[in-house]
Amino acid sequence: MRPNPRLVLALLLLPLAALAQSRPALDPVTGRGPEPTTPPVVKNPPRSWIDPDTGHRVIRISDEPDTESLYFNDNSISPDGKEMIVTTAEGGVDVVDLATWANRRLVPGRVRVIMVGHKTNRVFYLKAEGGKSALYATGLDTGRTEKLAELAGRGGISAINADETLAAGTEVLDPDDAPRRFPTGNGKGYQAEDKHEMMDRRLAAHLLNEIYTIDLRTGERKSLIRNRDWLNHLQFSPTDPGLLMYCHEGPWWKVDRIWTIRTDGTGNTLVQPRTMEMEASGHEFWSHDGKTIWYDHQTPWGTVFWVSGYNVATGERISYHIERSEWSIHFNQSDDQKLFCGDGSDNPPAPWADAANRWIYLFLPDDQINGAPWRSMHWDYGHPVVRAGLFHSEKLVHLVRHNYLLEPNPFFTPDRKYVIFRSDMFGDTYAFAVEVAKAGPAGP
Secondary structure, eight states: OOOOHHHHHHHHHOOOHHHHOOOOOOOTTTOOOOOOOOOOOOSSOOSEEEOTTTOOEEEEOOOSTTOBOOOTTSOOBOTTSSEEEEEOTTSOEEEEETTTOOEEEEEOSOOEEEEEOSSSSEEEEEEEETTEEEEEEEETTTOOEEEEEEEOTTOOOOEEOTTSSEEEEEEEOSOTTSGGGSOOBSSTTBBOTTHHHHHHHHHHHOOOEEEEEEETTTOOEEEEEEESSOEEEEEEOSSOTTEEEEEEOSOGGGSOOEEEEETTSOOOEESSOOOSTTOEEEEEEEOTTSSEEEEEEESSTTTSEEEEEEETTTOOEEEEEEOGGGOOSOEEEOTTSSOEEEOOOOTTTOTTOOGGGOEEEEEEEEOEETTEEOOOOBOTTSOBOOEEEEEEEEEEEEOTTOOTTBOOOOEEOTTSSEEEEEEEEESEEEEEEEESSOOOTTOO
């Protein structure tokens, strides 16, 4: 009998039992996959292999166990596009060369990484000092470290603006014990198993909090917004130093989530007004040119799925339909805005997902309806019509052995040749890259 070439390829390229296991069966009653568990640890996992289910080459790009690529909307790429950063097992920072995948230590010890700057070749991070924290920046190429600001109270910093003159953060202003009632995770990089319940409790607490900025030239702190909403997910425009995106956090179907505001306090704008019951939007991110805010959009929640975009200058909107079976926890876009990617899902935290959706996806946006591209259209009273499109998908990596409490958080390299993601498919967490183009028949 002629040997099965697919089986032979899998045995040759994937000697690890953890990757050779079949897709988990779905529960016949609930239709859901098994509860996620951390896969058994594989020592010295392979550096490169071809995914037998997709034909795409996957590369382990971090050297040490428990290293992670950053959250999907936190910039980790240097301005010249040559390097990226990952966090280390001890909580420091390593630099990865995007041409050779070589790793080198940049920041030792435990810090909280914010992002790589859009202007200078520096990584910004917070470091604990005597019960408080301070904002630092270290050059990726020079290794030179500079202390930029000391933080008072319990505030943190989560965003640096485009010209690196302002930092923005949030602080809960209620009593000291209030924030600690709402744990957000169960270990390094992992989400809490009761995340939805936690978000409900936190939203209902109506804690007094604020968004503030710190001028990195003068040290001046300025309160931008103060209220009893849950303010979170700050992201400066990558090109406009005076434009900040933030969100009213909580279960997405209960909040008007995505907003923008100028750093002088003007122009507070709701990006996606809800127009139906249980409409939801979230996991927002900027396009590389700073013109568009993209976000996961559900009409209503858990039923019809879109990736929608809002032009901050013109107010124009576009929504790309995505199949329910291909919904992803996070989406991202290539620098040239021609491709999108997604990281699939599992349960929890997505109750409508199942084991069949454990993939890193490539999405090609298509704005042609019935073979013809949409033209600019307006209602009689002058408001723009939402343009509609759809995504054509391709599966890049089968995350059959991944525990989705560790969200993969995909993003493209600047040359759009790779999608970066993190995974615990080998038990320990590493950063990986998958080639967008399919590998040749010769194998690795």
